[in-house]
Every structure is written in structure tokens, then in C-alpha cells.
Amino acid sequence: MITAHGLTKRYGPRTVVDDVSFTLEPGTVTGFLGPNGAGKSTTLRMLTGLVPVSAGSALVDGRPYAGLPNPGAVVGTLLDASAVHPGRTGRAHLRLLADAVGVARPRVEEVLALVGLADAGGRRIGGYSLGMRQRLGIAGALLADPPVLVFDEPANGLDPEGIRWLRDLLRGHAARGGTVLLSSHLLGEVEHTVDRLLVIGQGRMVADGSVATLLGAEGAVVRAADPARLAAALEAAGLPVRHGDDGALVVPGADPAAVGAVAAAGGHALVDLRPVSRHLEDLFFSLTA
Numbered sequence: 001m002i003t004a005h006g007l008t009k010r011y012g013p014r015t016v017v018d019d020v021s022f023t024l025e026p027g028t029v030t031g032f033l034g035p036n037g038a039g040k041s042t043t044l045r046m047l048t049g050l051v052p053v054s055a056g057s058a059l060v061d062g063r064p065y066a067g068l069p070n071p072g073a074v075v076g077t078l079l080d081a082s083a084v085h086p087g088r089t090g091r092a093h094l095r096l097l098a099d100a101v102g103v104a105r106p107r108v109e110e111v112l113a114l115v116g117l118a119d120a121g122g123r124r125i126g127g128y129s130l131g132m133r134q135r136l137g138i139a140g141a142l143l144a145d146p147p148v149l150v151f152d153e154p155a156n157g158l159d160p161e162g163i164r165w166l167r168d169l170l171r172g173h174a175a176r177g178g179t180v181l182l183s184s185h186l187l188g189e190v191e192h193t194v195d196r197l198l199v200i201g202q203g204r205m206v207a208d209g210s211v212a213t214l215l216g217a218e219g220a221v222v223r224a225a226d227p228a229r230l231a232a233a234l235e236a237a238g239l240p241v242r243h244g245d246d247g248a249l250v251v252p253g254a255d256p257a258a259v260g261a262v263a264a265a266g267g268h269a270l271v272d273l274r275p276v277s278r279h280l281e282d283l284f285f286s287l288t289a
């Protein structure tokens with residue numbers, strides 16, 4: 001469980017995180033979204049004790065990060081995947097981390113395999129690609145199998161296969177009762193990974209809700225063998241229609257089931273019927289503009 005209450009960070013006269021509050025429950029993946037400079041990293045750094053808070057509190061399992069008996073065993077962090085010694089091998093790096101958090105050496109081989117670096121563990125990190133460094137950072141976060149994961153931009157440098165792997169990893173962690181908080185710019189990716197979105201703009205929370213609530217279905221799009229006849233039937237049923245440029249009919253605010261019922265009642269052959277959902281990018285820009 002992660003709790004932020006009135007979390008605030010000031011640098012001189014500037015307030016870069018302003019009165020941010022949220023509670024993240026076990027079994028959930030939460031996406032933390034916002035444009036560059038919105039305050040995402042600073043918030044994650046306050047949660048993990050790397051940046052002192054100016055006001056408010058950031059608690060993990062009811063305690064500040066620094067007050068946890070063995071923080072690494074409770075919170076797995078990925079905050080700057082480039083902050084590793086390039087001359088060390090991936091395996092040596094993880095062994096040092098394992099010693100620091102009190103994890104037995106065989107676990108290093110397990111996490112190397114888990115992140116797909118089993119064959120690269122003996123190579124120097126300086127020769128790793130960005131995606132491999134990202135995987136190494138994730139391996140480090142998973143070493144002690146902590147219940148809470150706090151990842152800053154974990155999809156950075158990952159290819160599409162890597163992004164899918166990351167999604168499965170994070171969803172699996174939550175399914176086993178873990179709590180996951182990740183920040184991202186890859187909005188389309190987050191949409192399919194998270195249960196809940198926290199959106200921050202200029203240091204302030206501008207939205208907090210489930211993906212379904214925030215993106216909410218905004219109507220139906222339907223294609224019919226005879227679009228003009230279906231459009232007339234929908235209008236007659238009190239469902240105003242907009243004509244798309246490719247023959248599709250857009251029915252704003254309508255449940256697709258209602259559109260389907262009108263079509264069935266009139267014997268209209270349909271080619272396609274779907275909800276139109278608001279795209280995450282649209283939400284993002286409308287909230288943080």
C-alpha cells in the first residue's frame with residue numbers, strides 16, 4: 001500500500017509538486033502520467049526517500065520509505081536505469097545489490113532469467129543497449145521480490161516485444177497481490193497495462209480514476225450495408241447521427257447495444273458496430289493543456 005497525502009515539493013520559490021494525494025491498494029497497477037516537467041519523477045523520488053518532502057507525507061505500508069526496516073525488500077524501484085557502473089557485468093551489479101538487500105546469490109540467476117538477460121549476465125553493462133539496461137534495472141528491483149514496485153518510465157528503450165513482456169510482468173505482480181506504480185509517456189501502452197490513471201500537470205493532480213472512467217465510451221460507430229437507411233432509422237429512434245467520411249455513422253453518446261437494437265428492429269444488415277472511446281492522448285492534452 002502506498003499513501004501520499006498533501007505531498008508537496010518546493011525548490012526555492014517554485015512548487016514543483018503541489019498537494020498531491022492518493023492511496024494505491026495491493027492488487028493494482030497505477031499509471032502516473034503527465035507531460036515533461038509535470039512532477040512525476042519528483043513524486044516517485046519523494047515516495048522512495050530520494051528527495052525530501054517539503055510538506056505532506058509519502059508512506060509505504062504506513063511508514064516513510066527511510067523508516068522501513070529493509071526498504072529494498074518492501075519497495076522495488078526503477079528510477080534511473082543509467083545509474084550503473086558501465087565496467088561491471090550485469091551479474092556483478094546484481095550480486096552487489098543482492099548483498100545490499102540481503103538476498104541469496106542464486107536469486108541473481110533467477111532474476112537475470114526472468115528479465116531475459118540470462119545469456120548477457122556475463123557482459124559488461126557498458127555494452128548493453130538501452131533496453132537491456134532497462135531490463136537490468138527491473139531485475140534489480142525484483143531481486144528481493146518486494147510487494148511494491150515503483151518504476152519511472154519502465155518502458156523506455158524497450159521494443160514492442162519488451163513492452164508486452166513488461167505489461168505481463170506488472171499485471172502478474174498485481175495479480176499476486178502486489179502494488180505497482182509506474183510513470184510513462186507511452187500513453188497507448190499505459191492504457192492496456194494499468195487499472196487506474198493518475199494524471200499530473202504542473203505539479204497538481206488533474207485526474208484520478210479508472211481507465212474506463214477517464215476514457216469512458218463516448219458513443220458508437222456503426223457501418224451498414226445501406227448507411228442512409230440506417231441513419232434515418234436511428235434519427236427516427238431519437239439517436240442523432242454524424243456521417244463519417246468513410247461511410248461510417250457515428251452516434252455520439254449512444255450505447256452500441258441501443259444502436260444494434262434499432263438496426264435489428266428495422267432489418268438493417270450491419271458491417272461493423274463498436275463503441276468509440278476517447279483516446280488517452282485526447283484526455284491527456286485536454287487535462288494538461
Ligand SMILES: Nc1ncnc2c1ncn2[C@@H]1O[C@H](COP(=O)(O)OP(=O)(O)OP(=O)(O)O)[C@@H](O)[C@H]1O
Pocket residue numbers: 011016034035036037038039040041042043
Ligand atoms: N533538483 C532540482 N532543483 C530544481 N528544480 C528541479 C529539481 N528537480 C526537478 N526540478 C524541477 O521540477 C519540475 C518537475 O520535474 P520532474 O522531473 O519531477 O518532472 P517529470 O514529470 O518527471 O518530467 P519528465 O517527464 O521530463 O521526466 C521540473 O520543472 C524540474 O525542472
